[in-house]
Amino acid sequence: MNCFKHRELTAVGTCKICSKAVCPECVLEGDRDITCSPVCEEESGLFRQLNLRAFKLYGISEKPRGLPQSVVAPMLMSGILVCAAALGFWLEPKIAFVPAIFLLMAFGVGVGAFLAWRRHKENGLNI
Numbered sequence: 001m002n003c004f005k006h007r008e009l010t011a012v013g014t015c016k017i018c019s020k021a022v023c024p025e026c027v028l029e030g031d032r033d034i035t036c037s038p039v040c041e042e043e044s045g046l047f048r049q050l051n052l053r054a055f056k057l058y059g060i061s062e063k064p065r066g067l068p069q070s071v072v073a074p075m076l077m078s079g080i081l082v083c084a085a086a087l088g089f090w091l092e093p094k095i096a097f098v099p100a101i102f103l104l105m106a107f108g109v110g111v112g113a114f115l116a117w118r119r120h121k122e123n124g125l126n127i
Contacts, residue, residue, distance in 0.1 A: 004036070017043050068120050074113035081106035 001011045003023035011021035015036040028035045031048060035041040067075075081102045088099030 015040050017047075067117065071113050071117040071120065074109045074116065078106045078110040078113060081109065 001021045003009045003011050003026055004020040005026050006023050009023035009025065012024055012027060013034040014021050016033040017035060017040040020036050022034065022036045026036055028037070028041050031045070033044050035044050085099040085102035085106065088102060089096065092098075
């Protein structure tokens with residue numbers, strides 16, 4: 001692929017905004033992207049600001065903020081199921097299979113919460 005301006009030179013990348021191929025002479029390097037002109041460089045900066053605002057708005061950040069919601073909700077559900085099982089064992093010890101079912105469900109939800117947490121950590125998601 002050759003530069004859009006200097007047809008004889010090989011391109012080193014494409015402009016982030018207009019997707020034109022640029023050579024080392026034409027390239028303008030911004031913070032994190034390549035652009036072909038000052039207009040595209042300014043527009044790229046505006047896109048970067050817009051993305052940073054969206055990250056803040058939706059709670060997506062570069063720093064980890066604790067446990068993700070997809071982990072906290074199952075953990076709470078697991079705790080509720082354990083409490084229900086304990087209450088069942090305490091109120092009606094003769095019918096032990098019902099609280100045992102609650103304990104099995106709590107174990108399953110807890111394992112699901114652990115797997116979700118591990119997936120978030122492995123993928124680097126800071127949601």
